[in-house]
Amino acid sequence: MTDPTPAFALQSSVVGDDLVVAVSGEVDMTTAPELARAVETISSQTRTVVVDLCGATFLDSSGLNALISAQRALLKRQVTLRIVAPADGIVRRVFEITQLTEALSVVDSLDDALR
Amino acid sequence: MGAGELFDDYVGRRAAGARRGLVATVVVAVIVVGAVSTGLAVRQYRQAQHTALNDLRSRSVVAAAVVDAAFAGDVSALTAAAGSPSVVAADVASMSTYFHRLEAAKGALFNGGMGWVDRTGEVRVSTNRAAGAAPLNVADRTYFKQVLATGKPYVSAGLIGRSLGQPVVVIAVPTHAADGRVSGVLSASIRLQTVNSSRSELELGYAGLEIVDRNGRLILSRLARVRNVALLARVRREGTGVIASTHGLAGTGHDVVAYATATVPAWEIVIDRPRSGVFAAAWRSLELELGLVGAALVAVLGMVGFVVRRARRARGIQDARARAWSDLTRALAAASTPDEVAAALVKALSGAFPDAAAVVVFETVEGSHEVRTSDSRALRRVAGDPDALREVGRSAMAGRQTIQLERIPALAPVFVLSGRRLRAFHGLPMTVHGEAVGGLAVLRLSELALEESEWLLLASFAEQGAFALERSRQFEHDHDLARRLQRSLLPEALPTVAGVELSARYRAGGPGLEVGGDWYDAVRRADGILQLCIGDVIGRGVGAATLMGRHRNAFRAYAYECVSPAEIMRRMLRHLDDDELMITVACVSFDPYTGELAYACAGHPPPLLIADASRTVVKLEHAGSPPLGVAEPRAIREAKLTVGEPSTLVLYSDGLIERRGQNIERGIDLLGRVVADGPGRSIAELIERVTGALGPETDDVAVLVARLALEPVPFEVELPSDPSALPVVRGRLRTWLARRGIAPAEAAEILLAVGEACNNAVEHAYPDDLGTIRLFVDEDGETLRATVGDHGSWREGASGSERGRGIAIMRALMQTAQIETSSAGTEVVLERRLHGADLGAPAHV
Numbered sequence: 021m022t023d024p025t026p027a028f029a030l031q032s033s034v035v036g037d038d039l040v041v042a043v044s045g046e047v048d049m050t051t052a053p054e055l056a057r058a059v060e061t062i063s064s065q066t067r068t069v070v071v072d073l074c075g076a077t078f079l080d081s082s083g084l085n086a087l088i089s090a091q092r093a094l095l096k097r098q099v100t101l102r103i104v105a106p107a108d109g110i111v112r113r114v115f116e117i118t119q120l121t122e123a124l125s126v127v128d129s130l131d132d133a134l135r
Numbered sequence: 136m137g138a139g140e141l142f143d144d145y146v147g148r149r150a151a152g153a154r155r156g157l158v159a160t161v162v163v164a165v166i167v168v169g170a171v172s173t174g175l176a177v178r179q180y181r182q183a184q185h186t187a188l189n190d191l192r193s194r195s196v197v198a199a200a201v202v203d204a205a206f207a208g209d210v211s212a213l214t215a216a217a218g219s220p221s222v223v224a225a226d227v228a229s230m231s232t233y234f235h236r237l238e239a240a241k242g243a244l245f246n247g248g249m250g251w252v253d254r255t256g257e258v259r260v261s262t263n264r265a266a267g268a269a270p271l272n273v274a275d276r277t278y279f280k281q282v283l284a285t286g287k288p289y290v291s292a293g294l295i296g297r298s299l300g301q302p303v304v305v306i307a308v309p310t311h312a313a314d315g316r317v318s319g320v321l322s323a324s325i326r327l328q329t330v331n332s333s334r335s336e337l338e339l340g341y342a343g344l345e346i347v348d349r350n351g352r353l354i355l356s357r358l359a360r361v362r363n364v365a366l367l368a369r370v371r372r373e374g375t376g377v378i379a380s381t382h383g384l385a386g387t388g389h390d391v392v393a394y395a396t397a398t399v400p401a402w403e404i405v406i407d408r409p410r411s412g413v414f415a416a417a418w419r420s421l422e423l424e425l426g427l428v429g430a431a432l433v434a435v436l437g438m439v440g441f442v443v444r445r446a447r448r449a450r451g452i453q454d455a456r457a458r459a460w461s462d463l464t465r466a467l468a469a470a471s472t473p474d475e476v477a478a479a480l481v482k483a484l485s486g487a488f489p490d491a492a493a494v495v496v497f498e499t500v501e502g503s504h505e506v507r508t509s510d511s512r513a514l515r516r517v518a519g520d521p522d523a524l525r526e527v528g529r530s531a532m533a534g535r536q537t538i539q540l541e542r543i544p545a546l547a548p549v550f551v552l553s554g555r556r557l558r559a560f561h562g563l564p565m566t567v568h569g570e571a572v573g574g575l576a577v578l579r580l581s582e583l584a585l586e587e588s589e590w591l592l593l594a595s596f597a598e599q600g601a602f603a604l605e606r607s608r609q610f611e612h613d614h615d616l617a618r619r620l621q622r623s624l625l626p627e628a629l630p631t632v633a634g635v636e637l638s639a640r641y642r643a644g645g646p647g648l649e650v651g652g653d654w655y656d657a658v659r660r661a662d663g664i665l666q667l668c669i670g671d672v673i674g675r676g677v678g679a680a681t682l683m684g685r686h687r688n689a690f691r692a693y694a695y696e697c698v699s700p701a702e703i704m705r706r707m708l709r710h711l712d713d714d715e716l717m718i719t720v721a722c723v724s725f726d727p728y729t730g731e732l733a734y735a736c737a738g739h740p741p742p743l744l745i746a747d748a749s750r751t752v753v754k755l756e757h758a759g760s761p762p763l764g765v766a767e768p769r770a771i772r773e774a775k776l777t778v779g780e781p782s783t784l785v786l787y788s789d790g791l792i793e794r795r796g797q798n799i800e801r802g803i804d805l806l807g808r809v810v811a812d813g814p815g816r817s818i819a820e821l822i823e824r825v826t827g828a829l830g831p832e833t834d835d836v837a838v839l840v841a842r843l844a845l846e847p848v849p850f851e852v853e854l855p856s857d858p859s860a861l862p863v864v865r866g867r868l869r870t871w872l873a874r875r876g877i878a879p880a881e882a883a884e885i886l887l888a889v890g891e892a893c894n895n896a897v898e899h900a901y902p903d904d905l906g907t908i909r910l911f912v913d914e915d916g917e918t919l920r921a922t923v924g925d926h927g928s929w930r931e932g933a934s935g936s937e938r939g940r941g942i943a944i945m946r947a948l949m950q951t952a953q954i955e956t957s958s959a960g961t962e963v964v965l966e967r968r969l970h971g972a973d974l975g976a977p978a979h980v
Binding site for chain 2: 048049050077078080081082084085110117118
């Protein structure tokens with residue numbers, strides 16, 4: 021409203037064998053399922069899915085839950101999930117609070133994720 | 136035959152010309168009669184004069200005859216004495232004795248004495264002379280000469296007696312000696328003084344009697360000489376006669392002179408009187424007659440004048456009635472309430488019957504009876520007795536009738552209270568479809584019956600009055616209904632909204648105006664957003680009021696449903712039928728937590744937003760569209776702005792600022808200035824000032840004022856347990872936090888924690904249907920406290936760990952994160968110390 025939050029949006033791109041899903045806006049109960057679907061929509065070549073949360077302004081437990089269930093699904097297909105969340109951001113803080121930084125392979129930048 | 140034609144007939148102007156002719160005829164007749172009467176009177180006067188003249192003439196003749204007779208007697212007496220022996224004998228001594236004796240017997244006749252003169256003129260014997268007196272000779276006297284010359288008796292003219300030295304008349308006869316020869320003259324004299332002294336006796340009603348002797352001397356006036364020689368000449372010439380108009384014997388005056396000749400003494404007997412005396416009686420009778428004629432003429436003329444005046448007054452009354460009639464039709468056309476109709480009728484009756492008191496009774500909308508009266512003096516005390524007046528009204532409604540007030544016990548008080556002046560009642564009912572809806576009455580001082588033409592006039596008044604009364608009753612009924620409808624449709628109370636002070640006024644246009652379709656409404660949504668609306672159904676009466684009610688209800692419904700003013704309006708369009716009236720609407724939403732204001736305006740004058748401190752006036756005119764009923768849904772636009780400082784928001788209907796013949800912008804600018812100049816003014820004062828500057832309103836006025844204080848208020852919303860509601864609330868809360876000066880990073884954590892609490896409620900409280908979540912956030916600069924409550928029962932979700940993460944997040948970000956569950960529902964209470972205060976160790980799950 022007065023401090024307009026950007027609308028939730030996803031942009032998927034393929035970088036080599038990796039699928040990068042760039043998220044902007046807020047991830048909450050209403051948008052998390054869409055994120056989960058995007059993450060799970062992979063081709064047979066995909067080895068890694070990177071969820072880039074640099075553009076995300078909000079992520080709550082709904083988002084976490086979506087990412088966790090997506091990770092499980094990906095694991096069954098030997099696909100790795102990595103998450104980009106800038107340090108000091110509120111999104112990164114959510115992972116830290118819930119001690120999921122390591123479990124969900126949260127890194128600081130997209131470069132780190134694709135290395 | 137219409138009432139108007141009846142009335143024209145009634146006026147009957149044709150008669151006026153004929154009346155004027157009649158009056159002229161009468162005046163001419165009066166003049167003729169007056170002239171003839173005057174002529175007759177004058178003629179009579181002349182006859183009376185003539186009679187008076189004749190009378191005077193007769194008197195002079197009679198007087199002459201009397202004088203003649205008297206002198207004839209004297210002459211006879213003297214002649215007899217001359218025949219006595221002593222005289223015949225010329226015996227002086229015995230003659231003297233004889234004369235004395237005679238004188239003693241006839242002293243009255245010969246009071247001047249007697250004497251005998253011999254042929255030489257020597258007075259030989261005289262009763263006046265003492266014996267031995269000096270000899271006296273009268274040979275030079277005319278009487279002596281005449282008697283000697285003629286040998287006949289002679290009466291002298293007036294002369295001064297030589298022995299007496301006084302005026303006398305001498306009667307002389309010849310004396311004869313025994314031989315028949317004339318021996319001398321026997322004379323006797325009559326003293327004129329004596330005559331003079333007893334003149335009144337002599338006159339015997341012969342006022343103005345004069346006797347003129349041969350010498351033109353006045354015997355009765357000491358032998359004064361007649362001055363008017365011409366008159367005397369004429370008298371001598373004519374002998375007998377009367378002169379109606381001449382100078383008198385004295386040569387002066389305006390006299391009547393009658394005259395006759397006494398032949399014996401050769402005297403002229405003259406009656407010389409002033410005309411005024413002679414004709415006094417005739418003149419008096421002329422005066423009397425002329426007076427009578429004059430009085431009669433005055434009486435006739437007075438009667439004519441009276442008739443003319445009455446005719447004029449009648450014409451004046453007819454004119455007054457014609458005026459009263461035309462005034463009445465005009466006034467009735469303009470009258471919109473029964474009261475106004477009654478007032479018009481009273482005025483018309485007073486005009487048409489100026490000498491009467493007018494009473495009008497009418498049935499009100501409520502069915503009671505009201506009485507109106509003229510302001511006549513006679514009625515003043517009657518007006519203080521409602522029972523008496525009611526009785527008059529009842530009598531008027533009862534039927535056409537004339538009543539002697541005194542004789543009916545129920546009406547007698549009217550007679551008494553009027554000071555026993557109002558005697559007669561003439562009244563008749565005003566009927567509509569055979570039913571009396573009122574009545575007219577004139578109360579008159581006179582007991583005279585009304586003329587048929589007057590009844591006709593009253594009847595036509597009543598006819599017109601009845602129609603007007605019925606129309607105004609219907610009108611007032613509708614008006615009242617519409618007004619009540621409208622009132623009932625306006626909000627009874629405005630919502631209480633923290634940080635916003637609301638006030639509103641609806642003012643109906645003047646009495647007699649149909650109600651308009653103005654309305655306003657204010658809704659506080661569960662999410663704390665204030666929805667304001669003002670609208671005007673273009674049209675009047677019950678229809679407009681009904682339509683306005685429908686749209687107000689639609690607004691209320693959609694205001695709860697939607698936040699967006701434009702969206703509310705679009706949905707309101709659904710409630711318009713094709714043939715319906717146009718509606719102008721302005722909708723404004725205001726979020727007291729964010730200061731955000733959104734508005735849309737459909738054909739309505741723009742709401743004004745006036746900053747209290749800077750006094751800047753912003754017209755909310757960037758989201759205009761045509762009125763509802765004309766606008767397509769997509770034409771309805773919305774504009775937003777953020778209110779950054781305490782301001783006043785004014786929504787109003789055009790009745791406040793629009794005046795016939797004036798630019799509407801002027802009114803809008805004026806309203807802005809009035810608000811800017813006195814931000815604290817009450818809405819009533821605001822309306823007064825605007826109407827004071829623009830002139831009184833002619834239309835309904837609706838005004839809704841919201842004072843946006845922008846004070847810090849708690850964030851307090853209810854939201855549906857619908858996930859889609861969450862982002863919006865988060866966004867608003869984010870703004871609220873920012874406005875509270877909480878840094879974005881800290882705000883993000885708070886949002887996250889509150890969001891988790893909300894998530895829990897959404898996910899777990901109402902698994903089967905939508906419920907309500909209450910969110911309350913407040914801070915005091917040090918501590919922020921948030922509660923999220925629901926009325927549901929937190930059933931175990933599918934994943935305990937999922938739920939656990941949310942709780943973990945809350946606990947990590949807040950010093951306190953308590954979840955209290957009861958049968959009434961669950962409440963999550965979060966607390967956080969603000970501004971970098973030590974968070975302590977994150978709580979563990």
